[in-house]
Amino acid sequence: MNKQDNILIIGAGLCGSLLALRLAQRGYKVELYESRPDLRTTDISAGRSINLALSDRGFKALRLAGVEDKAREICIPMYGRLIHDTKGNTFSSNYSGREGEYINSISRGDLNGILLTEAEKHENVNIHFNKKCKSVDIENTVAHFKCYETKKEFSIDADVIFGTDGAGSALRKSYYLEKKFLFSYSQNYLTHGYKELEIPADKLGKHQISKDHLHIWPRGEYMLIALPNLDGSFTVTLFLSYDEGEYNFNNLISEEKITEFFEKEFPDALALIPSIKDEFFNNPTGALGTVKCSPWHYQNKTLLMGDAAHAIVPFYGQGMNASFEDVTVFDAILDKYEGDWQTVFKAYEKARKQDTDAIADLAIDNYYEMRDHVANPLFKQKRKIEMDLEKTFPAEYFSKYSMVTFNEEIPYAQAMKKGRAQDKALLNLIADDEVSTSLEMTKDELKIILQKVQEETNEILEEDKIAGLK
């Protein structure tokens, strides 16, 4: 056993704090360092994504660490998308045809606070705030920090270092710069950035639009979304190109232009965002990037987890869930190989990498789906049929979205492969008029559709397999 090892975790965000909690529960000595102040006592959310979508993969990991119930207490269920057109009309599109399948809006800060508080209850965990990791000497497992309070630099020598320090990970940067091994690495940005705005609660502290939905204003090149908060407000996010199209972050520099843009594209939202000018000018513009890399570990010394290993764009609502699932998978690998860190690290990446690659790609797919396709007639017919199939055959049909979001036992890579084939089958069956798209269908009619979709899906998978000569 190596429970005497000094474990250093860099980054006390969602992944790092859950990892610290779980390792503490397993009996390890954990030092957890965080660059920001303690978010339980300081408001540090300004302009950063303050609510997130929590779903079944995330809950599974929280359950493992015994904090699921605490998290559920602060969740707001969202049962589907509510899509707003330019005239202010709305239509809804459920996430699932099954009962009890929904995603949850949750405050990043509140959830992070719960995890920190739980971790701190363990005397084998110490949390250090305002300590920014600058670089890691991976050969000697020494991390170099700067303290934001004393302005002094210092170093921590550990036996094992976990980098859960997010998309801009200092540990990952050290892998890249130290060049001790061939490090495959990618950072890919979308042409669009994002900015957060707010729909406040009404005078009674109530939500001004449905709190049971994730709201979308899809406009092709532009998109607005809104997720509900417990205090009656919504966090609104605008996705917009940096420098292309008629309106973009580079040319929206006057109040007139911003108002013109929102009046034209999002009039119903504009009416609910009183401080649009201040928020637009004061909140930062965030970048939308995907990070992939390999290997995640160096020998028996260091490991990247969470966004540090695989940052993804937010469009599948799976970033936090994927990072939490990292902990689930890592815990199972620990059960198997505990005592041999190198084997644990290797086995962990082997088990996990294809799935984090898949959710990264799925999240990019969903960017286009949300922006462009949710209002497309073919896509709408497909979703309608999928809802009917899930409702009528709850044990037999699972849409790609359901496999990804509500079926935590199906790995992301498998959900992607099957889900993409199924989408292709269904879209082509509809386009070729081979399935009925009438509004009311009997169970027998739906049964025929189910069989056609299954056959076509299997054929697509088989043809892909032959083309891959596998």
Added chain:
Amino acid sequence: MNKQDNILIIGAGLCGSLLALRLAQRGYKVELYESRPDLRTTDISAGRSINLALSDRGFKALRLAGVEDKAREICIPMYGRLIHDTKGNTFSSNYSGREGEYINSISRGDLNGILLTEAEKHENVNIHFNKKCKSVDIENTVAHFKCYETKKEFSIDADVIFGTDGAGSALRKSYYLEKKFLFSYSQNYLTHGYKELEIPADKLGKHQISKDHLHIWPRGEYMLIALPNLDGSFTVTLFLSYDEGEYNFNNLISEEKITEFFEKEFPDALALIPSIKDEFFNNPTGALGTVKCSPWHYQNKTLLMGDAAHAIVPFYGQGMNASFEDVTVFDAILDKYEGDWQTVFKAYEKARKQDTDAIADLAIDNYYEMRDHVANPLFKQKRKIEMDLEKTFPAEYFSKYSMVTFNEEIPYAQAMKKGRAQDKALLNLIADDEVSTSLEMTKDELKIILQKVQEETNEILEEDKIAGLK
């Protein structure tokens, strides 16, 4: 006009020297800096890839610069693959069913020498050897160098800087580190590396195996290839995992083990490589990486070209051809927008990026094809039919390989899309016994196959389009 601009080109390899030549022909003042000594007077090839495959995209660019004939003089045509099994049996697989379509083995050094000599004939070009670029101040277009002769560091201030400094580009690294813009970047390594060996000429200076072929010894996890040189020798390249499988670079550390490996897997090759031990231990092990990035330019100041912008693995024989084609495409964009560098750089990437991304992906595909599929019965049947189709319907059927290699007017991205669909169609038609694979087919039988392949290919493209909701 901006022909008075001082143009600095970093890197006098194949792309940089062709670019310098072409810009000189257009009247620009060019300073060309190279880290290595002049390869026309110094042997610097040891253990590096010393011959390459030159084909139609490369020739087109050389033609533009008036040096095609000089290059053709030092070419050795290779008409197909000659595949060697473990018993020493061979079978050939042509690259095309059409007459006059073949690839060419050419010495990297000799071709580079021709380009340098041609560039130097222009008095508006100065070439500086042994000057290593360390970094570039992209805002001020100042490049920092170290002279390997004097050991001194110095800086060059230019109006425009081109980085043709290869896969390890200093200009690209400065983009990454300076963080002046969102830089999408990826470096991805295969699990395999490579090592070069030699089959010398026989006593009469002749080739010991067919010089009309590219030789392949495909073994799944391992692969050996050989390309002919003008002096009767072959440059042999071993592709092998760093640390996986029974034999790998990490465990081949004794002469016994190396001999055992070659005797088991490549006995006929072993008999022809007399200095295997020395070469194995003395020649470096090279990495196989793919680099993609965007944007390639910074404002109107700097531009990445060739491997610096898009390094690919060598398995399609297109690395040099793609870099030369960069110059063709850039030259056409210059015709259109000369005088406005920023517009030129933007338009160039817009026209070119999808195609260099495509050839990078195709080269990875071919890695698996050469390693695993060339000896696969289904794959062999497919190639047989494709040869028959190309021979019988030379104006109507073009295999993916032909589109990529011999059809320089078809952009790589288009060749990939069409070629992949066509491969999938043909493989599935064969697997489903929907096309005859008899040895001798009449023209009428082949016509039916051609029609089936075309129909199936179009259907695949159509279904993909519907699935993409485009």
